[in-house]
Amino acid sequence: MCGIAGLLHPPGAGSVEPGLLAGMSAAITHRGPDGAGMWLSDDRAVGLAHRRLSILDLSDGAAQPMANEDGSVRVTFNGEIYNHVPLRRQLEQAGHRFASDHSDTEVLVHGFEEWGIDGLLERLDGMFAFALWDQAGATLHLARDRMGIKPLYFARIDGAWAFASEIKALLAHPRLVRDVCAPALWHTLSFLTAPAPLTLFEGVFKLPAGHRLGITAAGALAAKRWWRPLPGRTQSPGHVSAAARRDYFVTGIRSRLEAAVASHLAADVPVGAFLSGGIDSSSLVALMSRLAGDRVNTFTVGFSDHTHLNELDWAERVAREFSTRHHVVTLAAPEMEAYLDELIHTQDEPIADWVCIPLHFVSELVRKSGVKVVMVGEGADELFCGYASWMSWLDVHRRAWGPWRRWLPRPLRALAAGLTAPLSWARPDLASRLDILDRAAQPDGELFWGGAVSLWEGQKAALVPDNRAFAGSPAAQALVATGLLPDEWLDPDSAKVPGWVLGGFDHVRPGSDQLTRMAHLDLSLRLPELLLMRVDKIAMASSLEARVPFLDHHLVDFAMDIPQADKVAGGAKDLLKQAVRGLIPDAVIDRPKMGFGAPMAHWLRGGFGAKARAEILSSSLLDRFGFSKKAVAAMIDDHIAGRRDASLPIWVLWNITAWNRRWIGEAPKARGGCCG
Incomplete structure (x- = not known):
């Protein structure tokens, strides 16, 4: 885990200033306090910078930016490639000569030489954001992993292109004009953060999950979505009994989760885990304890002023079960308030999820213990329907949404929708239900907008009577032609965000059940840009690498192929519960879900x-x-x-x-x- 930054100056846009690039790198020192590296092309048209957090291959031979044998391919990379050993073996057999001992970074430069950018990406198992300069092709390739675990931001500044792991590195460029991206602000009011590629900064963009972006030496852009969470990538159990189907899915989940944890343990430093005492984190700790060959360090956070929200006792119980070295920190309102200024600095742009607060305190607890890597449980709820709210949305879809759309004429739906703005504000407890009328009145309206919605359109209308100031973004308009950004997202209408995502999904996977559609939406929007970014930004502020085994793409592919009827036949998260039964105590599996939060x-x-x-x-x-x-x-x-x-x-x-x-x-x- 590291931090990356860089610049590309097309002809006529000046050249890379070494001091400026060093300043961008220094702004993200927390991401890599163990070392720094920088490379500039001979003509100073391209500059790559790297901050190192030493995790795998601690030798100087693994320092970055890294090059191939003749220096024609160079990379700066943040993340982990979990299958780098077999990839290296293939490349060595093909004649490539490796200089490092066992660095996962080096497979990127040789893999690009052998397979090209798309062939390389499709072979990678891991979490990553990298920038690769191809001298022969005169192109800078930016790429982000399938699930969006690692961030990558970019901006055009005075004709040059800049990129970095965090926006604060771009803000270190003195010629970046700081202003608000109006449509991103409108969408943040609903989704707690801006949907990629938008950010709250006008002209600063984040590469969406599963995308790559090529920037030629002349400054031209070419984008491609190289992966998306879709069903249809794994083998079906076929026409078998219900019991056999259930066994197939349960066994498949367990085997893939075990394989994911095993691969995510690869490190030359100790690996710990965040532990809440819930199913997800407890399962990871159980498997780590079996596979690690040493006592696992576990870390838990609680609240001294609202003990009813704590899961400290459950975490302690799991820690005792697996004989971990358990560490605990608690906080209250004064500690929260004292941290808020730092929170705004850490996030760069709002990630308006208050989980960031306890996450900071537990990350600092890990840092002080000397552990550099932790496992986290993000993704399990999205893959296996672990949210009670999802079950409620499925029920509404079955009982109300379908009949409403089928039987009530559109004029009557539109008339009812006109009442939603005043009624939703008068009765906020009914806001999401009332707003359903508005969404159902639209020909392409969607019931489900994601696992967390702050304000529906009707409620925003009550707060902002005239939303014309939120329309358009001169800087973002330039991205529309690349395919990275839908033009309709520049309108102050957040219904168009889930509508566009699910419209694209329905085009490639028509007839999918509602739960699979919901999973696709949250895996495309909320998970990468809210849940995973809160983990990355907060943990990395403490120089801590967070790994996400539930988002191993083999497990994701398998989970996306489980039909709704099978996935929730026994209730929320039923198949995952059965997959880990016998691995963790039944009491942990059967207790009510609390969730990681703050008061x-x-x-x-x-x-x-x-x-x-x-x-x-x-x-x-x-x-x-x-x-x-x-x-x-x-x-x-x-x-x-x-x-x-x-x-x-x-x-x-x-x-x-x-x-x-x-x-x-x-x-x-x-x-x-x-x-x-």
């Missing part, structure tokens, strides 16, 4: 609520984009008084206003493009 609703009714209210309402962002301060204040006041739970939209608003204050500044700026 933000309570904190916002304490001293932090008044502070957040003042900071939100004083922000120039609200004036600039036409928010009704009266409506925003009423929402916050209703929450503080206990009349409704508006903690999620308040937290989103606090994040975006704090972000604006930290990174943009309160003085309004004229909008303009940096990518034209």
Whole structure:
């Protein structure tokens, strides 16, 4: 795990300044405190930088940027390639000579020589973001792993292209103009973060999961989606009994999870695990204990001021079961508030998920213990329907959505939809249900928008009576032609985001069941840009590598091929529960799911609520984009008084206003493009 950065200057756009590139690298020192490297082409048209967190092959021979034998291919790489050993063997048999002892990075340069960029990517098992300069093809290749575990950002600055693992490295470039991307802000109000390739910074983009981007020496772009989470990649159990089908799926999940954990243990430093005492983390700890050959270090976080939310006892029980070296940290509201300024700096752009707060404290606990790598359980809920809310959405889809769409004429649906904005705000407890009317009235409307929605369109309309200020992005418009960005995402209508994703899915996998469609949507949007980015940014701020075995693509492919009827026949997460029964205690499997969270609703009714209210309402962002301060204040006041739970939209608003204050500044700026 590391940090990368770099520049490409087309003819006429100047040349790479070594000091500037070094400054970009220094901005992400936390991602790689163990070493730094930099390479510039002879004509200084291309510069690559690397920050090293030594995990695999700790020798100097594994330092980056790394080159092939003749220096015609160079790479700067962040992540882990779990199948680098067999790939290296194949490449050596093909005549390639490796210089490092067992670096996984080196398979990238030789693999590119042998197979080309697409052939290389399809062979990789791992988490990665890399930039590879091909001298012969005069092209810089940027690539992000299938699931989006590792981030990669890019921007055009004064005619040159810049890229980095974090936005703060791009912000180190003095000629990057800082401003708000208006449509990204609109979508963040719903999805807690901006959908890739948008970011909240105008002109700064994130490469979507499973995509690659080629930038020629002349500065031209060519993008391709090289992978997406789809059913149809594994063998079906065929026409067998229900019991045989169940056994096939349970056995397949267990074997693939075991293989994933085994591959993710590869490291020349100790590997620990975050442990909540739930099914996902407990299963990882159990398998690690079997495979690691040493006692596993486990880490848990709790709350000293809201002990009813703690899973400390369950984590302790699992730790005792597998004889781990267990570490615990607790926090309360004062620690939370003291961390908030650092949180905004760490995130670069809002990831408005309050899980980031306990995640920071447990990551710091790991860092202080000397462990550099941890396993995390992200992805299991999306693959195996682990959310109770998903079961509710499936029920609504079966009972109401289908009949409503089939039997009620569109004019009547549209008439009912017109009532959703005022009613959803008057009855926020019914907001998601009322907004269904609005979505059903649209010919391509979608019931499910993802596992976490802060504000539906009707609720946003109550907060922003006129949303025209959110339309368009001069910088983002330039990306539309590449296929990276749908043009309709530049409109202030967040329904178009899930609509476009699921429309594309339905085109390539028509007739898929609703649960598979839901999984595809969350694996494409919420998982990579919210859940995985909160892990990457918060953990890496503590110089900690987080690995995600449940997102091994062999397990993902298998899970995507399990039909809805089989996946939830016994309730939420049923097949995964059966797959790990006998591996972890039955009591852990059968207890109610709590989920990893924080008592933000309570904190916002304490001293932090008044502070957040003042900071939100004083922000120039609200004036600039036409928010009704009266409506925003009423929402916050209703929450503080206990009349409704508006903690999620308040937290989103606090994040975006704090972000604006930290990174943009309160003085309004004229909008303009940096990518034209």
